Amino acid sequence: MKGIFTKIEDGKILVSLNKEFYEKSAVFAAAHKLSGRFGVLIEPLDERTVGVYLQPKPGNEMNEGDLNEAAFDFCNEVLDQQIRLDLESRYGVIREIIVKQAFAPVSLAELTEVLGKEPNDK
Amino acid sequence: MISDNQSSEILSSVSPYMCLPFRFMRFPKQKILLVNEAGEFLLLKTEEFEQLISFNFDLQNDIYKDLKSKHFLVDLEASLAPVIDLIATKYRTKKSFLKNFTSLHMVVVTLRCNHRCDYCHASSKDMDDRQWDMNTETSRKVVEMIFQTPSPFIK
Numbered sequence: 721m722k723g724i725f726t727k728i729e730d731g732k733i734l735v736s737l738n739k740e741f742y743e744k745s746a747v748f749a750a751a752h753k754l755s756g757r758f759g760v761l762i763e764p765l766d767e768r769t770v771g772v773y774l775q776p777k778p779g780n781e782m783n784e785g786d787l788n789e790a791a792f793d794f795c796n797e798v799l800d801q802q803i804r805l806d807l808e809s810r811y812g813v814i815r816e817i818i819v820k821q822a823f824a825p826v827s828l829a830e831l832t833e834v835l836g837k838e839p840n841d842k
Numbered sequence: 843m844i845s846d847n848q849s850s851e852i853l854s855s856v857s858p859y860m861c862l863p864f865r866f867m868r869f870p871k872q873k874i875l876l877v878n879e880a881g882e883f884l885l886l887k888t889e890e891f892e893q894l895i896s897f898n899f900d901l902q903n904d905i906y907k908d909l910k911s912k913h914f915l916v917d918l919e920a921s922l923a924p925v926i927d928l929i930a931t932k933y934r935t936k937k938s939f940l941k942n943f944t945s946l947h948m949v950v951v952t953l954r955c956n957h958r959c960d961y962c963h964a965s966s967k968d969m970d971d972r973q974w975d976m977n978t979e980t981s982r983k984v985v986e987m988i989f990q991t992p993s994p995f996i997k
Contacts, residue, residue: 810861811860821927822933
């Protein structure tokens, strides 16, 4: 996956993410989803990458295959979260317009235009 | 109402169609569920979703037509204002319950319970532990509070 590298050490897996591709809030949202099964540590590795360590919680021991699968799931999740952010930044304004328009009061001018006369006209 | 300036600004930012706001979630078997403000939903295959968000969707594909008819995207040559009008109308209908204010009130008059459900949030107490019952004074205030609602369904 573009911009993502993984490495297993001491029973935990490190996922390195390129900051150029993934925002902080996308990484946090994805990490939070795994916090039920893993202890999650997020720290900068260098100027361009951030590291996410996933360590299985006690009673949730995992072999290498399971850890790789969890890292794979995390990678997909962080990608999804970043797509959500991108879509929101691009089209969020439309969502706001829809909600605003849905609850906007109808003006007399608009009503007159639709009805062809003022509401109280006989 | 969306202005012409807003419309052209949004439409000029993408090609050959633009997506409308939606939410998505991955499901098993390589499926992705899309939902939007109008209450519409659609299940896409992963590759279809990737085509959608990378603006490579085949415009003649039936799924593309489904996406368009369910307001997940709009053609560039189409005017954005009437589409937003339509979605706003559907949104208003879907949220129409809001104008009636609160009409359902759930009152917990006691924490005593003879069950011990794992999922219970109420911290149930023993059946003879009567200190957890709501007293008459509080009960009257609760009823008065409920009748303060502007909801036409509570009279």
